[in-house]
Amino acid sequence: MMKPSLVTLTIGQSPRSDILPLLQEHLPADAVAHAGLLDGLTLAEVEQLYAPAPGDKVLVSRMSSGEQVRLAAATVEQGLQRKITALEQQGYDTILLLCTGEFDTLKTTSALLLEPDRIIPPLVSAIVQAHKIGIVVPVEEQIAEQASKWCNLQSSPCFAVASPYLAQQSELMEAGLTLQEQGADVVVLDCIGYHQKHRDSLQNMLGIPVLLSNVLVAKLAAELIV
Secondary structure (H helix, E strand, O other): OOOOOEEEEEOOOOOOOOOHHHHHOOOOHHHEEEEEOOOOOOHHHHHHHHOOOOOOOEEEEEOOOOOEEEEEHHHHHHHHHHHHHHHHHOOOOEEEEEOOOOOOOOOOOOOEEEOHHHHHHHHHHHHHOOOOEEEEEOOOHHHHHOOOOOOOOOOOOEEEEOOOOOOOHHHHHHHHHHHHHOOOOEEEEOOOOOOHHHHHHHHHHHOOOEEEHHHHHHHHHHOOOO
16 A cells, blocks of 8 residues: 655644544545654653743644643744654655644755645635634734734624633534624634534534634645545
């Protein structure tokens, strides 16, 4: 059997068992490999290497044991670049980044790097056009950091917080209702960790479209597998 040409890269630990079933709906299991920035590290080591200091931009991911971890975005970006370089040297043609955070400096020599933060905002903007978007993010700190990411929307978005790793179902429902009360016509669950079950329950309650960032990028990646 040929070696997979596509590899997913999470800022947490691989494989992402929480979203693997969703990815495999669109990406054949034998055609995709998986890697993670935090692979092989203990929770204590992750906190030592990646814990954010006051004022740092924050990213959120998941350990293989299920714990949510908060990571300093700048340090994550440096680590991701090292991982990307190593994966490219291993012969992968396409690298799918499983993180919706913004990264400015990631690059490859020849491999195709799929970065959700570059793909999702223009795609969502094209879909919703002038409708108002409500965006759910995992932690409060990310709201202020989202302004540049969604700056090209025709209508300014509104935000709510509910972690896909820690929040109870009621917290996600409350976040959705808050967005709808602020005039949202469409909701975007903008973290790789949100599930189809989150989307379905929220859409059924609100009666408006709910988009999953991870489904959008997984469908695109599936088109690149030959």
